[in-house]
Amino acid sequence: MTGIDNVQLEQVIVHKVGNPSRGEQLKLSVNPLTLNDELVKSMLNKYFLGAFNENEHYHFTHLSDVGMNEVYNYVTSIFQDKKSFTQQSSLLAHFLYNKSTHVKVKEGELYVASFKDVPFGNDFIDAVGIFKSETKETFLKVFEHGESWEVIGEEGININKLDKGCLVFNTNKEDGYVVCVVDATNKQQDAQYWVKDFLQVEPYADSYHNTNKYMDMCRLFITNDYADKFDVNKTDQIDLMNRSAEYFKTKEQFSLNEFTEEVIHHPEVADSFVQFKKNYEVSRQFEMDDEFDIDLAAVKKQAKVFKSVLKLDKNFHIYIHGRRDMIEKGYDELTGKKFYKLYFEEES
Incomplete structure (x- = not known):
């Protein structure tokens, strides 16, 4: 996605979501992250939004009625009442945990975020993001030790590689919103739980x-x-x-x-x-x-x-x-x- 420099990251909360079929747990955060560091906010915006193709649009669906789509409902509640953000994020984490039973689903961190001024066509609107990190990389950290330097290895997330993401724009609510999706870890359709089971989205039949x-x-x-x-x-x-x-x-x-x-x-x-x-x-x-x-x-x-x-x-x-x-x-x-x-x- 382009033009994200001026996007305002309002709230972010992180939950740990495991695979229940392997006995892994769901660990919920009580409070959102403290976003006092502008550099960290900028890095999070790049990590969350950089991988999306803003031209490829999806919408929430359901066999009976889109109003029965769980993620659609939780996101709608956040749009309607920002004070419900933490509660709705926990419901999203619970729902994802219940859908994470496929043998290839990895444990990871679930991020739920709310944004202002996200570019959408010729306008800027509110959006809710749902992201999951499954892949960890090893980084070298160089630090000063007395009069010398030492190196240690630390495990972390590459902000240039978003594993899974969903960005919901606050528009077209009646049709299931306008949604952008990233699923970089299941390109061979082995475990499309993110798109099919959790989000339940389909592409808009546009040009x-x-x-x-x-x-x-x-x-x-x-x-x-x-x-x-x-x-x-x-x-x-x-x-x-x-x-x-x-x-x-x-x-x-x-x-x-x-x-x-x-x-x-x-x-x-x-x-x-x-x-x-x-x-x-x-x-x-x-x-x-x-x-x-x-x-x-x-x-x-x-x-x-x-x-x-x-x-x-x-x-x-x-x-x-x-x-x-x-x-x-x-x-x-x-x-x-x-x-x-x-x-x-x-x-x-």
């Missing part, structure tokens, strides 16, 4: 969400199904990857029909892509629109993982940006090795 998810789905399809089901080589994969990325970069609106015709071309591959989309939506429990405005912030984010690199053993990396017709693949019988032939006009 950012649709663009981001469609590009992610395209990358997975080209990397996996396209390579497995069709007789294509690595350069064909990269070519389709480049054409997909170019579509999102140059178009203002996405159309599934247009994309399959202009980018994928082949009917059999297009049918496989549409089926892959259905499976992708089911596995992730959300739906994506077939037509939507393309969000450039999401395109920029996904461009970092759209790989157009052809790796040959450990000797060569070839970056392919287009013109599949300028590349030939062959086999040399004398050396018993494969080769690529590249055509070009100028060397730079």
Whole structure:
């Protein structure tokens, strides 16, 4: 998140939340932290807010009614009455403790914080943050000892690496607020208790969400199904990857029909892509629109993982940006090795 220098950190409280299935305890703080040191407040703001993508928005949900979502209710109480902050933070800690039974859930510190003047679009509004630190790192501390210096190792938290976070903006209450989420320790979906069980949030079906998810789905399809089901080589994969990325970069609106015709071309591959989309939506429990405005912030984010690199053993990396017709693949019988032939006009 950008523009956090002027955010006011009003209150922070820390609770210790273990995993009950391992016999670990829940230890609650009686009072919030004393925030007299401006440097510490600045470091906490960086730790709490720095990792969020302000363009990716979620909202609280519930099978019956959003008003029955526990975290939604506790946060609403804090927004309505700042004096209930400590009590509601304890309820949040209890609820998280009850949801922390998965074998891969680690013990950690739960931080609940309230903020003023958090940037939101062109405005600044109140927000409540819920954060959990699970990963500890070892730091060296150098200190003066008599006429010499000594070094000891201390365990602490890296303020540049937030493990889990949830930032709730005080807007769109009826729709489940606007929520930003970080879950850096469960990227492989082994134990998504933070998002699915504790927060119970889902992405807003906006242009950012649709663009981001469609590009992610395209990358997975080209990397996996396209390579497995069709007789294509690595350069064909990269070519389709480049054409997909170019579509999102140059178009203002996405159309599934247009994309399959202009980018994928082949009917059999297009049918496989549409089926892959259905499976992708089911596995992730959300739906994506077939037509939507393309969000450039999401395109920029996904461009970092759209790989157009052809790796040959450990000797060569070839970056392919287009013109599949300028590349030939062959086999040399004398050396018993494969080769690529590249055509070009100028060397730079």
